[in-house]
Amino acid sequence: MRSTNEEQNKYVYDVRGLNLWYGDNQALKDITMGVEENEITAIIGPSGCGKSTFVKTLNRMIESIPIVRTEGEILYHGHDIFGSHMMVEELRTRVGMVFQKPNPFPKSIFENVVYGPKIHGVKDKKILMEIAEQSLRGAALWDEVKDRMSENAYSLSGGQQQRLCIARTMAVSPEVILMDEPTSALDPVATMRIEELMEDLKKEYTVIIVTHNMQQAARISDKTAFFLSGELIEFDMTHKIFSNPQDKRTEDYITGRFG
């Protein structure tokens, strides 16, 4: 996947005129935005505004719903992700995803982390061990689980499970990590730990995070996109969105007048 155009290189994701329908319902309307490398982009908006749909479109997870239809382009490093040369497996290897509810496999902690490397053909036990340690350290979970790697992942707390899922995603060494409300099922302490982690993730990954929680977006992100009824209302630097929004609707939302 070599980029053909220097100008496109600036963006990891370049979304151009994206429309998406669930059957007859249009869920995304003419979305155009660019996501830059090593930044955290937060996507906020009220329930049903299409923010989860949008992020699931970025790695084509949305295609598991058969009635979905898309129009427009999403360029990943200059390559159309809907194009015929794009293998969805390759895209998802480069673009990891952390889901709303922690979803570890009912396997041991170790097996969970090395699932990705194993399916991509890493067999050497020593290398797998190294990947596991690195990823778990990266997800700030290593110290808590290093002595219980063979225990079932479901013996961990909810917050630990979610960090395990982050480690599992990192183990595939993606370039982008998509997060779909990763803390919505967690308590405040676990949420705080994940937010702390985000700061480190930024150094190595481009992160796109959907969040219900405006404070969270304000705390952790570099840029914020505000979605409303399937439209991208405003997309700018986070501090600008929260201090000086250009659109009335953005202002109403972040000041808590609706949503």
Add this chain to the structure above:
Amino acid sequence: MNSKNKKDSILEKDVDSMNDNKKGPGGKRVTFNKNRISWRIGLNNFAKHLFSLSTVFAVVVLVILLFQIIKGSIGWLDWQFLTSNLSIFPEKAGIIGAIVGTLYLMMIVIPVTLILGVSTAIYLEEYAIEGRIQRFIKVNISNLASVPSVIFGLLGLTVFSRMLSLGSSIMAGGLTMSLLVLPIVVVSSQEALRAVPGFLREASYGMGADKWTTIWRVVLPVSIPGILTGAILAISRAIGETAPLVVLGIPTLIMKIPTGVLDDFTVMPIQIYYWTLDTVLTPEYAYLASATIVVLLLTLFILNSVAIVIRNKFQKTF
């Protein structure tokens, strides 16, 4: 009694005052009706006893059955009985031939049904495109499960015995029996696959796994307990079933112990069947039949235990 009355009155008072303040939709008051609740509690007690009675009935029948059989087998079920070949003299008769026959039959039935059944279920649940044809196949498989076993015997006779000239060999019997229990395995495996939570598949696909990798590494391991539950049912049925083998013409009077899957054979249920028929001529055959039933039940019990142990080993918690 006194204190109870007091408590009741307090409760009524509370409910009354609550009723004063609150009006339901349409202006109707929700009132606490003591008679109604007493009636519901009575109904609950009645239901409880009715259901426990059903359970007792089933257990009593089972106990009587087991008692009769075990009583009949005492004195007849011994090592000699297990290891001897068939004989027309009841004291000398044994069922080694039937035991070996049943084991051989299982050697065909277990792999054939598991491989074909689970593969079919995977195709229907994971690969087949949803639509009329897929629904039609699913409904038909469910219906096949209720087709009488004699019909499967006729099918086996036509296809395996005649067309493929397998005669009344273990191969013919095993394949026929596999067809008979295949629907059970397919339907229960489909249920097991469907029960695998979607978020596990999502996790796998999200890391760039393809469909087969996801099925092999995530979906199948999680659904093994459910698949085995169906397999236990199916195999138990195959061990006990008589009718299709009778149609195939499985003989009972064979003195030769089978040594390969193309040999003629007999199985325990057939042996029981013929000994029960011949009780009119030789009353002692009834005891032999009882003893064979005990052996058959023990075989089932052992097989089921093995399956349950495997199932528990794979049982995962979420």
